[in-house]
Amino acid sequence: MEKSFHAICRWTFNPGKGGFVPANIRPEWSSERLDAVGVIKLIKQRIAPRLPSHIQLGFELHYDTEVDSKTAPEIADALIDAQMYLAMITPGAHSHFAYGGICSLDPKEREAAEILGQETVDLAYGPLKKAWHPDPAKAPSLILWNGSYGYDLASVAIRTMYQNLKESIAKLCKYEAGLGASLYIGIEPKPNEGHPAMLLPTVASALLLFRKIEEEFGVSREKKGVNKEFGHSEMIGLDHVYDTVEELDNGAMVHMHLNSQGYNDGIILGGPGKYDIDHGARINGMNIAIAGLIAEAGYNRWKGHDMQVRPYDNVEQGIDRVIRSILSWEACARAARELDRQRLLELLSQRETGKAEDLIREAVGSAFRYFKEMYEG
Numbered sequence: 001m002e003k004s005f006h007a008i009c010r011w012t013f014n015p016g017k018g019g020f021v022p023a024n025i026r027p028e029w030s031s032e033r034l035d036a037v038g039v040i041k042l043i044k045q046r047i048a049p050r051l052p053s054h055i056q057l058g059f060e061l062h063y064d065t066e067v068d069s070k071t072a073p074e075i076a077d078a079l080i081d082a083q084m085y086l087a088m089i090t091p092g093a094h095s096h097f098a099y100g101g102i103c104s105l106d107p108k109e110r111e112a113a114e115i116l117g118q119e120t121v122d123l124a125y126g127p128l129k130k131a132w133h134p135d136p137a138k139a140p141s142l143i144l145w146n147g148s149y150g151y152d153l154a155s156v157a158i159r160t161m162y163q164n165l166k167e168s169i170a171k172l173c174k175y176e177a178g179l180g181a182s183l184y185i186g187i188e189p190k191p192n193e194g195h196p197a198m199l200l201p202t203v204a205s206a207l208l209l210f211r212k213i214e215e216e217f218g219v220s221r222e223k224k225g226v227n228k229e230f231g232h233s234e235m236i237g238l239d240h241v242y243d244t245v246e247e248l249d250n251g252a253m254v255h256m257h258l259n260s261q262g263y264n265d266g267i268i269l270g271g272p273g274k275y276d277i278d279h280g281a282r283i284n285g286m287n288i289a290i291a292g293l294i295a296e297a298g299y300n301r302w303k304g305h306d307m308q309v310r311p312y313d314n315v316e317q318g319i320d321r322v323i324r325s326i327l328s329w330e331a332c333a334r335a336a337r338e339l340d341r342q343r344l345l346e347l348l349s350q351r352e353t354g355k356a357e358d359l360i361r362e363a364v365g366s367a368f369r370y371f372k373e374m375y376e377g
Helices: 036-050 072-081 107-125 157-179 203-217 230-235 240-249 285-297 315-338 341-349 353-376
Strands: 004-009 055-063 085-091 141-145 184-188 224-229 253-257 303-305
Touching (some): 004 085, 004 315, 085 107, 141 157, 141 253, 157 184, 157 203, 184 253, 203 224, 203 240, 224 230, 224 240, 230 240, 240 253, 240 285, 253 285, 285 315, 303 315, 315 353, 341 353
Parallel strands (some): 004 055, 055 085, 085 141, 141 184, 184 224, 253 303
16 A cells, blocks of 8 residues: 655644643643653654554654754654654744744844744754655655734735745745755745734735745745645635645645644534634545545645644543544545545536535545544554
8 A cells, every 4th residue: 555644743742732721731741751752752652553554654843942953863863763754844933033034024033034944944954864754755844834924013014024025935945955955845824823914824825925936036836835734724714625726736735734623524613713723634525525636636745733632631632632633634535535536527517416415425434434443443
């Protein structure tokens, strides 16, 4: 069976979210007791053995809060020992910059944010390089999360911020190209958080940005595109199935974050207008459709599980959430492979939408059965 590439995120293993819910419900996962190396060992010992053999695991990290120049060598060694790979690294600009980061109107903040991005690239090509997958097509993604790229004041200065953003990303892309042009560089769109208004709220925004960077700065769009974040599209009420079509049609899907805000399966709550809940991947018709679309397009890169365990989970339940997320996606992917696509198109061409719905519903039922087989097996 063809390998399926899933990545687990360091930030999932936290002691608690804080804010309006406990910050220490899982003291075993506090930063003092569980570092990135400890998470990798936990994945090796308690998650990997419960997954099918065709699943290849990777790891995702923020620089410089979850990995830095001091910890990177040990993290790389731990990944190799666990037979895992670096799947994604991202500059954790949101941990440092509250006034726009690389699009900031404050030149000092913008310069510092640019340096953070370059240091992230240096780390990936430096001590973490030995933890890359040997297949260049499975090289890590450098994801630019736009939590810093926002504002809360309506003014003509927004256009200057947008221009700053283009220039800074072009500069980072050229810097990375100078080191090898091997990373896949993606924007992760988000409609809100951490500002009321964001410069890149949608998939279309990210696609347009890279086209403008190519036109204005001569940066090729090869290996550039979007980190497909299911939940962020859901938060703004957009259709992440159609987002998938746009991403694939533009050859711009470089990474995926499988999660859900919870409104589309009729079981868990969340959805448009809610904050970023980050449930794991769910079994539903929309995810089966997306799994089918990426299979048809030949996408077989990393699928990251950008999720938070629930604020009431203990450690065992938290680990179980991660396993459930991975197996849920695999169940959707199998159901998508077995769905009679030709029959579906025939029914739709004949305007038999009720029968088409029956076909999709049967696929959802099959996915739940496949999940149960893998989970209990």
